[in-house]
Amino acid sequence: xxxxxxxxxxxxxxxxxxxxxxxxxxxxxxxxxxxxxxxxxxxxxxxxxxxxxxxxxxxxxxxxxxxxxxxxxxxxxxxxxxxxxxxxxxxxxxxxxxxxxxxxxxxxxxxxxxxxxxxxxxxxxxxxxxxxxxxxxxxxxxxxxxxxxxxxxxxxxxxxxxxxxxxxxxxxxxxxxxxxxxxxxxxxxxxxxxxxxxxxxxxxxxxxxxxxxxxxxxxxxxxxxxxxxxxxxxxxxxxxxxxxxxxxxxxxxxxxxxxxxxxx
Amino acid sequence: xxxxxxxxxxxxxxxxxxxxxxxxxxxxxxxxxxxxxxxxxxxxxxxxxxxxxxxxxxxxxxxxxxxxxxxxxxxxxxxxxxxxxxxxxxxxxxxxxxxxxxxxxxxxxxxxxxxxxxxxxxxxxxxxxxxxxxxxxxxxxxxxxxxxxxxxxxxxxxxxxxxxxxxxxxxxxxxxxxxxxxxxxxxxxxxxxxxxxxxxxxxxxxxxxxxxxxxxxxxxxxxxxxxxxxxxxxxxxxxxxxxxxxxxxxxxxxxxxxxxxxxxxxxxxxxxxxxxxxxxxxxxxx
Numbered sequence: 001x002x003x004x005x006x007x008x009x010x011x012x013x014x015x016x017x018x019x020x021x022x023x024x025x026x027x028x029x030x031x032x033x034x035x036x037x038x039x040x041x042x043x044x045x046x047x048x049x050x051x052x053x054x055x056x057x058x059x060x061x062x063x064x065x066x067x068x069x070x071x072x073x074x075x076x077x078x079x080x081x082x083x084x085x086x087x088x089x090x091x092x093x094x095x096x097x098x099x100x101x102x103x104x105x106x107x108x109x110x111x112x113x114x115x116x117x118x119x120x121x122x123x124x125x126x127x128x129x130x131x132x133x134x135x136x137x138x139x140x141x142x143x144x145x146x147x148x149x150x151x152x153x154x155x156x157x158x159x160x161x162x163x164x165x166x167x168x169x170x171x172x173x174x175x176x177x178x179x180x181x182x183x184x185x186x187x188x189x190x191x192x193x194x195x196x197x198x199x200x201x202x203x204x205x206x207x208x209x210x211x212x213x214x215x216x217x218x219x220x221x222x223x224x225x226x227x228x229x230x231x232x233x234x235x236x237x238x239x240x241x242x243x244x245x246x247x248x249x250x251x252x253x254x255x256x257x258x259x260x261x262x263x264x
Numbered sequence: 265x266x267x268x269x270x271x272x273x274x275x276x277x278x279x280x281x282x283x284x285x286x287x288x289x290x291x292x293x294x295x296x297x298x299x300x301x302x303x304x305x306x307x308x309x310x311x312x313x314x315x316x317x318x319x320x321x322x323x324x325x326x327x328x329x330x331x332x333x334x335x336x337x338x339x340x341x342x343x344x345x346x347x348x349x350x351x352x353x354x355x356x357x358x359x360x361x362x363x364x365x366x367x368x369x370x371x372x373x374x375x376x377x378x379x380x381x382x383x384x385x386x387x388x389x390x391x392x393x394x395x396x397x398x399x400x401x402x403x404x405x406x407x408x409x410x411x412x413x414x415x416x417x418x419x420x421x422x423x424x425x426x427x428x429x430x431x432x433x434x435x436x437x438x439x440x441x442x443x444x445x446x447x448x449x450x451x452x453x454x455x456x457x458x459x460x461x462x463x464x465x466x467x468x469x470x471x472x473x474x475x476x477x478x479x480x481x482x483x484x485x486x487x488x489x490x491x492x493x494x495x496x497x498x499x500x501x502x503x504x505x506x507x508x509x510x511x512x513x514x515x516x517x518x519x520x521x522x523x524x525x526x527x528x529x530x531x532x533x534x535x536x537x538x539x540x541x542x543x544x545x546x547x548x549x550x
Contacts, residue, residue, distance in 0.1 A: 011358035015371070018355040022378050022431055025389035028399065032392060039397060082287055085280040093277060101281075104288045110536070112488020114505040115525040116295075122302050122518055123295035142292045145284065174276045196380070203382045206490070210512070219384055226388050226495065235392075238385035249380045253373055 026242055033235035051236035061221065061237065067133060068202055068217040075140040076198035082141065083148025083193055088182070090149075091156040092164075106146050116143065117210035124211055131213025139207045144197035151196060151256060155189035192255035199248035203241070303522035310516050320519045324527075330507070334527065337487060337503040340418065344425035344486035345479050348433045351426065352478075356437030357463070360444075368442060375431040387424050387491050394420060394496070416498030424492025429482045436481065440474025441467060476543040480536050487532060504528050 036048035055061045086105050090098070108116065120139045124130035129138065159182070167177040183190075205219035212220060218241055225231050306315045324330050359371050378386070393399045394414040404410035414420050444467060452466045468475065486492075490505035499506050504524055511521040 008358075008362055011354060011362055015355045015358050015363075018351070018430065018434065019371075019374070021426070022375065024393065025386035025427060026378065026381070028393055029385060029389040032389075082284050086284045089277070089281045089284075093281070095281075101285070104292070105284050108292055110484055110532070111296075112484070112505065112528060112532070114488060114490050114508050115299075115528060118508055118512055118518070118521055118525050119295035119299040120291075121512070122522070123291075123298045126298060138291050142288065145287075199380050203380070203384070205384050219382070222384055222388065226391070234385070234388055238382065238388065241382050241385055245381045246377055249377050253376060257373075 026246075029235050029242065030239045032232065033239040035232070035235075038232060051232050055233055055236050055240075060216075061218075064216050064218045064221045065240075067215055068219075070133060071136045071140065071208070071217055072198045072202040074134075074137045075144055075201035076194045078137065078141040079144035079197040079201075080148045080152075080190060080193045082145040083150075083197075084152050084186070084190065086145070087149045087153040087156055090153060091159075105149055108142050109146055113143075113204070113206040117207045120207055121210040130211050131215075133212070133215045135211040135213075136208050136215070136217065139211055140201040140204060143204065143207065144200045147200060148193035148197050151193040151252070152186055152189045154256075155186050159185055188255045188258055192252045195248045195252035195255065199245045199252065202248065203245050299522045300526060302519050303526055305519045307517055307519060312518060320523050324520055324523045329502075330524070333502050333504055333507050336501045337505075338531070340421060340425075340493070340503065341483050341487040343418075344422055344429065345482045347422060348426060348429045348482045348486075349437075349475070349479055352430060352433040352437050356434050356441055357467075359434070359438045360441035361449075368438065372435055372438065375435050379431040379435070383428055384491055386427050387495055390420075390423055390427060391415065391495055394423065415496060416500060418497065421493045421497030424496040425486045425489065428489055428492065429485050432485070433478050433482050436474060436478035437471075440471040440478070443474075444470045473543040476539050480539045483535055484532055488528065 031044070033051055034047055034049065035045050036050060037045035082105070086102075090102060095101075116139070120135075121130060124135050124138070129135055163181060163185075164177055167181045168174070172180065203219060205217075205223050208217050209220045209223055216224070218237060222234055222237055222241070225234055225237075302312075303320055304316045304318065306313050306317055306319065359368050363371065395401075396411050396413065396415075400414065401411040404412065414423070448470065449462060449466055452462045457466065488505055490503065490509055493499055493501075493503045494506055494509075497503075502510070504527070508521045508524050508528075511517045511524065
């Protein structure tokens with residue numbers, strides 16, 4: 001009995017350590033962003049907002065932030081539309097080549113980003129679409145659609161299969177049923193999918209770096225700043241990026257889970 | 265009447281079915297096929313010309329640095345997978361069997377956040393934490409230890425890989441083990457099975473499929489990541505992703521980078537299919 005208690009205690013401490021490891025970089029990035037020392041260490045220097053002032057006065061950062069905003073919001077909309085269409089097709093229909101059809105949307109995240117980046121760069125250059133802001137949007141939609149699809153598909157799983165046919169029996173056309181029954185039912189998961197794909201796109205750096213040309217997003221900017229030197233500005237930009245992407249992921253999860261309680 | 269109806273249904277069905285097909289043909293299948301074709305192109309005077317030559321393949325295959333890099337990448341990605349699976353297991357075990365439902369949900373909720381959050385910035389943060397004058401060494405010096413060189417070593421690379429993979433591996437392992445029928449474990453205990461034997465002979469076999477899937481994901485992520493070996497490992501021994509990066513960005517040798525990329529994809533597919541085959545074969549034979 002006593003050894004069991006020791007074991008449980010050890011395991012709890014271990015779980016805690018894993019969480020410390022996972023969250024340490026986020027924690028220290030935020031701490032160091034307010035630290036006056038150029039090279040952050042322990043003991044900490046004074047509290048300072050110097051780095052934030054610096055990035056706020058940098059027009060390049062503002063431009064990158066704007067680019068990131070445009071890219072992630074456009075990507076979220078396209079990926080969610082694609083994800084919804086595919087999730088619904090998968091839920092409603094059985095058809096030939098369904099396996100390859102689903103593989104088409106689900107495969108991209110299993111391919112390393114650096115390979116996607118090279119393939120996208122080569123292909124988009126070939127068809128004359130590289131080096132633009134919307135090049136990133138096109139590429140990111142491919143990367144984000146599977147996440148959007150998964151979120152919406154899980155929600156559709158919880159829909160009573162008779163619900164749709166009940167609406168048809170009551171005289172609703174398929175289109176009307178889609179508008180008045182299915183989309184409202186999926187609404188929380190659609191919002192969740194929007195947030196999740198926005199977060200994935202907002203953080204993505206490899207593909208953006210390759211295809212963006214001169215239109216840098218925030219992660220690409222960070223990538224270029226950190227090459228070879230420690231610049232505390234990165235902690236400030238990084239903390240801002242954490243804030244945005246963590247908020248998006250938390251919102252995605254809250255909407256995703258909220259439907260579970262109502263849905264079941 | 266019926267044909268009209270069928271047509272109507274078709275339009276409705278195709279509205280939902282077609283978008284992803286068209287989109288992925290243009291922006292996923294197109295790029296991948298073009299990349300494969302590109303590996304046969306020629307580069308003359310820094311310009312790529314379409315051709316069908318095996319020169320890129322033979323050039324890359326004959327370079328010893330390519331093979332060094334290939335085996336190093338497989339080795340370090342395997343090390344990363346082993347490490348992540350071992351580090352995650354006790355935590356996942358605790359979350360699956362010791363924690364209650366609410367605590368488990370919170371843990372997964374929290375672990376999903378970093379998985380989707382700025383891997384790049386988290387890696388940079390480790391760069392600062394692990395450096396000669398960083399937090400870890402400052403802390404160790406209070407204990408009269410160090411300073412240790414952690415950056416530009418395999419240790420640094422592995423810390424980066426763990427940053428990338430550990431949250432996902434803990435989540436997958438936890439979900440897998442939480443779904444095990446608890447009565448089977450109790451039965452093993454009642455029949456006198458010791459705790460460690462229960463883990464080894466009951467829990468791990470029952471969660472084999474999920475564990476292998478977790479390992480496959482971990483391997484894919486580590487194998488394809490260039491940030492950890494580049495920033496934390498110092499790219500002393502370049503991994504294949506770094507090779508692609510260098511060849512594309514500085515050398516303008518896109519076709520040769522494509523050769524490396526195809527090699528990586530072939531390796532990953534082999535690993536993934538072997539893993540899945542093993543996972544399901546064992547399951548059906550029992």
